[in-house]
Amino acid sequence: MNIYIEKDPVQNLWWVRMNQWAANFHSLAEAESFVERLSSRINAPHSLGAIGNNSLSPTLASNSQPLDQQAVSDSVKTLSHA
Template sequence: MNIYIEKDPAQNLWWVHMDLWIASFRSLTEAESFVERLSSRMNAPHSLGATGNNSLSPETFPNSQPLDQHAVSGSVKKLSHA
C-alpha cells in the first residue's frame, strides 16, 4: 500500500493518501499520528483465522473519500511504499 501525506493549502488541510483512499486532517501532526498508527497496525502480526467485519467501504471511514487523481497537487510528502 502506498501511503503519503499531502498539504492542501486552499482548504488548509492535510490529506493522507492510502492507495485509492484519502482521509483529511487539520494538522500535519494529526496526519503523521494517523500514518504511524496505521503502519503499526499493518505491520502487526495477524492471525489467518481472524473473523469480523473487514469491509473497507466509505461507511467504515466517514472522513475518507475515493481519490480524485486529477485533484492531486505537487506538495506531497512520501512516507512509505510497498
C-alpha cells in the same frame, strides 16, 4: 499499500493518501499520528488462519454446506442491477 501525506493549501488541510482512499486532517501532527498508527496496525502480526478456523457456533459449523460460487455470483449480479 502506498501511504503518504500531502498539504492542500487551498483548503488548509493535510491529506493522508492510501492508494485510492484519503482522509483529511487539520494539522500535520494529526496526519502523522494517523499514519504512524495505521502503519503499526498494517505491520502487526496477523494470524488469519487462526481466525478463519474458529467457529462462533459449533452446531452451525457442523451443519454448514460448501459455498455455492454460482449462487454467490448470481446474487452479486442481482445486487449490482438493483
